[in-house]
Amino acid sequence: MKSIHSNVSVKSWALVSSKDWYDWQWQYKNRIQTVPQFARVLGMNPAILKEYTKVVRYYPLCITPFYFSLVNMADENDPIALQCFLDRREIEYSRGGVDDPLEEVRDMPVPGLIHRYPDRCVVIITNTCATYCRHCNRKRMWKKKIAGDNAAYLMQMIDYVSKTPDIREVIVSGGDPLTVDEGTLDWFLGSLRAISHIEVLRVGSRIPVTMPMRITRQLCFILHKHRPLWFNTQFNHPHEITPEAAKACEMLLEAGIPVSNQSVLLRGVNDNFETMRDLYYGLQRISVRPYYLFQCDPVKGTDHFRADMQSGIKIMEKLWRNVSGLCLPQYVFDVPGGKGKCPLYPFPDFLAKSLTTNEYFFDKKRDVN
Numbered sequence: 109m110k111s112i113h114s115n116v117s118v119k120s121w122a123l124v125s126s127k128d129w130y131d132w133q134w135q136y137k138n139r140i141q142t143v144p145q146f147a148r149v150l151g152m153n154p155a156i157l158k159e160y161t162k163v164v165r166y167y168p169l170c171i172t173p174f175y176f177s178l179v180n181m182a183d184e185n186d187p188i189a190l191q192c193f194l195d196r197r198e199i200e201y202s203r204g205g206v207d208d209p210l211e212e213v214r215d216m217p218v219p220g221l222i223h224r225y226p227d228r229c230v231v232i233i234t235n236t237c238a239t240y241c242r243h244c245n246r247k248r249m250w251k252k253k254i255a256g257d258n259a260a261y262l263m264q265m266i267d268y269v270s271k272t273p274d275i276r277e278v279i280v281s282g283g284d285p286l287t288v289d290e291g292t293l294d295w296f297l298g299s300l301r302a303i304s305h306i307e308v309l310r311v312g313s314r315i316p317v318t319m320p321m322r323i324t325r326q327l328c329f330i331l332h333k334h335r336p337l338w339f340n341t342q343f344n345h346p347h348e349i350t351p352e353a354a355k356a357c358e359m360l361l362e363a364g365i366p367v368s369n370q371s372v373l374l375r376g377v378n379d380n381f382e383t384m385r386d387l388y389y390g391l392q393r394i395s396v397r398p399y400y401l402f403q404c405d406p407v408k409g410t411d412h413f414r415a416d417m418q419s420g421i422k423i424m425e426k427l428w429r430n431v432s433g434l435c436l437p438q439y440v441f442d443v444p445g446g447k448g449k450c451p452l453y454p455f456p457d458f459l460a461k462s463l464t465t466n467e468y469f470f471d472k473k474r475d476v477n
Contacts, residue, residue, distance in 0.1 A: 121173055129173075130352075132322040136238060136287070140171045146194065149176060160194040167198055167409055168250050170240040175318040178347060187345040187377045191241050197412040198242060205408040207248040211446040218264045224446055228277035231265045233296065235283040239318040241342075243374055243413045245405040245442075249283070262292075266299045269306065277308040286315045286322055290330060297334040309337045312370075316341045316356040317348045323356035328363035339367045340399065345378050349390040357394050368399035371437065372413075373423075375404075379415040381426045388427070388435035398437035403452065405442055417441065417452065425454030 121129070128134040140146055143164055147157045163169075171192045178188045215224045222230040235249040244250075269275055278300050285293060300306050311331065315322045331337055339360055343349060357367050369391050373379055378387065388398050401424070404414040424439045440449040 121177065124173075130321050132319055132324070135172045135174055135319050135321060138173055139238065140173070140176060141169055143169070143194075146171075150181075157194075159196060163194045163196060163198050167242070167247050168240060169194055170237060172238050172319045174320070174352070175239045178350070185376060187383075188347060190377050191243065191344065191374070192239055193242070195242060195412065198409040202408070202411055205406045205411050206444075207408050209406045209444040210245070210442055211444075212246075215446055218268045220261060221265045221268055223268075223272070223275070224448070226274050228279060229269065229272075229275050230279045230281050231269075232281055232283065233262060233265075233285050233293075234288050236287045237282065237284040237318075238287060238315060238322070241314065243372055243404060243410050245407045245410075246283075247407060247409050262296055266296070266303075269300060270303045273305045276305060277310060278306060279310040279312060281312045284313050284315055285311055286313045286327070290327065294330045294333070297330070297337075301334045307336070309334055310340060311337065312340045314342045316353050316360075316367075317343055320350070320352040320356035323359050325359070328359050328365070331360070331365055332363040335364055337365055339365050340370050341367060341396070342371065343369050343387060343391060343396070344371050344374060345383065346386040346390045349387075349394065354394040357396050361395055366397070367395070368397045369437070370400040370402060371398070372402045372404055373415050373420050373439075374413045375415040377413070379419060379423070381423050381430075384423055384427060385431055385435075388431060388437070392432070392435050398435060400449075401437040401439045403439070403441040406444060421452055421454050424452070428454050 124134075140149055143157050143160055146160070146169060147153065175188065175192060179193075180186045180188075183189075212222050212230075215222050217223055220232045222232070224230075232246075232249070235246070235252055237244075240247075240250060269278060280297070280300075288296075297309060300309060331339070341357075343353070360367050371378070371387065378384055384401075391398055401420070403417055403420060404410060406414070420439055424436075427436060439452045441452055442448070443450050
């Protein structure tokens with residue numbers, strides 16, 4: 109793990125004080141959100157990047173200085189750049205992706221609340237993120253206006269949950285819920301916690317990776333108040349496990365909040381055994397539990413990220429044979445049409461043969477009674 113602010117290749121921030129650099133509000137305010145800003149930070153003529161203007165019309169640009177500074181400018185296939193830089197393939201290349209393959213909108217009894225499974229629901233309290241990941245499965249929402257401080261919008265969700273006693277767990281998602289005003293977030297979590305049948309809250313956020321300074325003592329105090337609360341984040345590459353990210357996760361853990369990781373298998377970013385092994389070893393070192401590895405959803409604008417499913421299974425089989433069980437996530441495919449998560453298991457040849465012959469589990473000559 110390396111210190112990031114010393115990355116002198118990013119000249120635009122060379123004179124920024126450490127105080128500002130580690131202030132999450134400075135990071136948030138200075139996000140790169142336009143093509144000219146993008147060009148300036150790269151030290152390029154904005155005219156060269158005109159070709160990306162069309163991409164931004166469909167899918168906005170947003171990168172924190174911190175996450176941008178993780179990029180190795182000398183590597184044209186840098187895994188961080190691939191996840192956050194504009195790419196013409198988002199609008200020029202398609203293998204049949206659609207805006208909402210999981211049919212989340214179909215399963216919204218009220219705006220922003222997805223109720224697909226009987227015992228839990230997802231609430232999308234904002235569509236804003238600190239950084240827009242180009243592989244996001246909710247790219248369709250980036251240009252919509254969803255205000256996380258809109259009380260009426262949030263109250264509809266609270267009201268629905270309160271009137272649906274089968275729901276025991278609420279997953280607070282977005283966008284990124286940690287971009288919402290702290291007072292609003294505290295009120296919203298508290299309102300859910302006050303519902304008698306709600307047993308567990310879950311927060312999904314990539315903030316520890318893209319803007320880790322947002323994890324403050326005050327924020328941890330707020331989240332701690334509403335336990336049992338589980339925190340899911342998304343590290344996709346070992347280069348994202350920075351000292352700052354490790355500190356953010358440690359603060360959450362010290363507040364009594366379990367931290368799990370949901371990676372996405374991304375072609376060119378992490379679709380090989382060595383990268384995945386190093387990622388999961390790194391997560392184990394910072395006490396973040398590998399939870400899911402998702403097959404990249406068939407979302408419009410993300411086709412170039414989708415790795416072959418069989419390749420993913422082979423990676424998982426090699427991981428299964430070579431790394432600790434504490435480092436193994438469950439590899440799943442979220443089936444289009446809202447049919448739920450399908451586990452994708454490696455199945456070793458010797459076990460397949462044993463299951464066919466029963467020799468592995470059962471000795472026919474032995475009296476089992």
